[in-house]
Amino acid sequence: MKVKVVTNILKANTRIAEENRRVLHERGITTINLMSSPGAGKTTLLARTIRDLGARIRFGVIEGDIQGTHDAEVIAALGVPVIQINTAGGCHLDANMVQSVLPELPLESIDLLVIENVGNLVCPAEFDLGEDAKVMLLSITEGDDKPLKYPRMFRECEALLVNKVDLAPHLDVSLEKIRVDALGLNPALQVFEVSARGGQGLDAWYAWLEGKLKH
Amino acid sequence: MHELSIALSVLDIVRTAAAESGLARVTTVRLRIGRASGVQPDSLRFAFDCSTAGTPAEGATLEIEEVPVGGRCDSCEKDFTNPEPYVLACPLCGGTRFRLTTGDELHVLDLEGEP
Numbered sequence: 001m002k003v004k005v006v007t008n009i010l011k012a013n014t015r016i017a018e019e020n021r022r023v024l025h026e027r028g029i030t031t032i033n034l035m036s037s038p039g040a041g042k043t044t045l046l047a048r049t050i051r052d053l054g055a056r057i058r059f060g061v062i063e064g065d066i067q068g069t070h071d072a073e074v075i076a077a078l079g080v081p082v083i084q085i086n087t088a089g090g091c092h093l094d095a096n097m098v099q100s101v102l103p104e105l106p107l108e109s110i111d112l113l114v115i116e117n118v119g120n121l122v123c124p125a126e127f128d129l130g131e132d133a134k135v136m137l138l139s140i141t142e143g144d145d146k147p148l149k150y151p152r153m154f155r156e157c158e159a160l161l162v163n164k165v166d167l168a169p170h171l172d173v174s175l176e177k178i179r180v181d182a183l184g185l186n187p188a189l190q191v192f193e194v195s196a197r198g199g200q201g202l203d204a205w206y207a208w209l210e211g212k213l214k215h
Numbered sequence: 216m217h218e219l220s221i222a223l224s225v226l227d228i229v230r231t232a233a234a235e236s237g238l239a240r241v242t243t244v245r246l247r248i249g250r251a252s253g254v255q256p257d258s259l260r261f262a263f264d265c266s267t268a269g270t271p272a273e274g275a276t277l278e279i280e281e282v283p284v285g286g287r288c289d290s291c292e293k294d295f296t297n298p299e300p301y302v303l304a305c306p307l308c309g310g311t312r313f314r315l316t317t318g319d320e321l322h323v324l325d326l327e328g329e330p
Contacts, residue, residue, distance in 0.1 A: 006323070009228065012224060125253075
């Protein structure tokens with residue numbers, strides 16, 4: 001006996017992501033899904049952004065890591081509500097993991113929720129979490145070949161922060177190639193060249209981020 | 216890289232469909248997987264075999280229909296199929312503005328079994 005099914009395998013994830021999006025929108029929260037490879041500087045960027053904008057924007061953070069609470073501790077030290085998700089080996093966050101921790105955050109007092117995904121340029125791009133925008137960080141020490149090697153990630157994002165540009169004089173890496181290849185994959189991509197440590201270029205990122213706020 | 220979680224989602228869908236149709240045992244599950252979906256058929260088969268043990272789908276054959284990556288180019292305005300999983304430029308004219316229309320499919324199509 002044959003049974004027709006025709007069901008999207010990711011349907012369950014998409015459905016939960018839509019529920020997350022509805023819950024967050026009802027509270028006027030803007031949600032960013034921040035992705036990069038390990039060590040690109042997601043937590044450094046996030047901590048710096050919170051320090052610089054924390055007086056104007058009420059942040060909330062979900063940290064996704066395979067294990068440990070290092071990143072959550074960095075964010076908690078800034079006085080921002082943060083929840084750590086440990087995926088125990090899982091290579092990405094999914095909508096269900098995010099849904100399960102939302103009740104632990106003080107949603108009524110958050111304007112901007114940043115979900116720091118597991119460091120990985122492959123799988124996180126494929127799972128909708130309920131965010132308003134996917135943002136990726138590429139550090140120039142990773143090389144200028146990354147847009148063409150990980151095209152899906154670059155296609156899925158609205159904004160790309162090219163980080164650690166203060167190291168450019170020490171590296172054989174072309175910022176121009178990164179920009180041209182990334183825009184070739186995704187002509188609508190907003191590209192910001194920044195140093196999360198030194199502060200260079202962050203004003204344009206902050207302006208973009210503030211433009212995403214709902215009120 | 217995350218074929219196990221995909222396999223578990225497939226198993227959920229299969230168990231629900233089997234229960235609704237009164238199948239006690241599932242013998243074949245047919246999937247449609249796009250080449251740009253990021254899912255490797257061989258890894259998925261392995262993960263599926265591991266995760267179906269002790270379920271009505273234990274021992275079921277996983278048939279995977281792969282869908283090539285296709286799109287429509289904004290420059291030459293033609294439909295194309297790309298041999299590689301990722302398209303960087305239109306394979307017909309080299310144009311870099313195009314819309315992808317196929318290749319990210321991840322669907323359970325149907326299943327066969329016995330009551």
